[in-house]
Amino acid sequence: MLRNLVRFHNCLGHAFSPPTVCPRGQMFKLLSVNSKSYSIITERKKFYEDVSISHGEGGMFEINLDRRKLKTPGGKLFTAPNEALAIAVANEWDTQKDMLKFYSMHMTTLCNTALDNPTFRSKDQMITAALKYLETDTICYRVEEPPSLVELQNNEWDPVLNWIEDRYNVVIGSSTSILGPEIPQATMDTFRQHLGSYNFWSLTGLEYVITQLKSVVLAFALIDKHITVEQAVLLSRLEEEFQIGHWGNVEWAHDVDLYELRSRTAAGALFVHFSSESSTVKRKLMQD
């Protein structure tokens, strides 16, 4: 039904679809056929008033825009595995004003990627890709000068590194060489096994967070609730923040990057939490 509506509103000749996330973080581009030049669809007019969620088959939740059900860019019915995720997505659609801005709807994008899997990746491929970031992990890549930056890196990054080495019983270490740290195979195996315990949806989110923060260590610290989203983003951008403190802040570059990184990382972290946790409420009666 949504597709029929799209054909009806065919003023620009675009097909309506919010974007998905491809592995290297590029936006999934849709080319228009009828307009004068190739354009990337980033905005569309808002065509609904109310957003609500409803129970679907198999305990999944669906999003309703007015009376129509939301679909993924791949054409499938949009289903979320739990209520929290559905509400987060519904809220994203609800906050849109006259124009729909797809690039601000991070939770929707992540759900679409998990549902469509447009690049047909398996769990193993995602784990391998995620672990590749460990070899050039931000936290492990140290500078040798200026001394104040070296000190800052040691003070801020060492505690997180020590935490993850204790928590997972691995050896990572930091390095100032251009090749990065030598990660022993045992460490890789431990992490691989740990990542294998997450389901596909959580892995999608986790890989997204790792790609955004450019660090496996920070992503794990975030997912294990050891640090907050703001702290993780700060640690990821430590050198940038250092340079900003020295040379000054440029609002249209630094702030834009900061807020975008924060919103994406927060969306990814929430996505993983909602996909991997399950809760039950056990009611006990008070005995008098």
Next chain:
Amino acid sequence: MASLSSPLSIKGPEYKHSLAYNYVLDQFRKKQITGERCCLAQEEALYASHSYLCLLISTRQHMALYDIYHGKGQHDTEEMSGIVGLRLPTQPGGKGWEK
């Protein structure tokens, strides 16, 4: 820093009727009473809501800056030349090779 518009996209006290608000409150109520001494569920709920707050705030701030600074895309030739103060030449008789 660019100033933000009203912090509530839903105006006034109507936010209490929004889905997300009710859900979050509901979750906290469920985890309020517990038999355990150290309640992990409450900490998790607090952490999740803190992360969600971060998501909402940073998305809003990002959009505010985006609206101010982001390029508006390609206009057509007339508009583009108008922006830099030039006009396109007009030839009422046509350029000669048109049929």
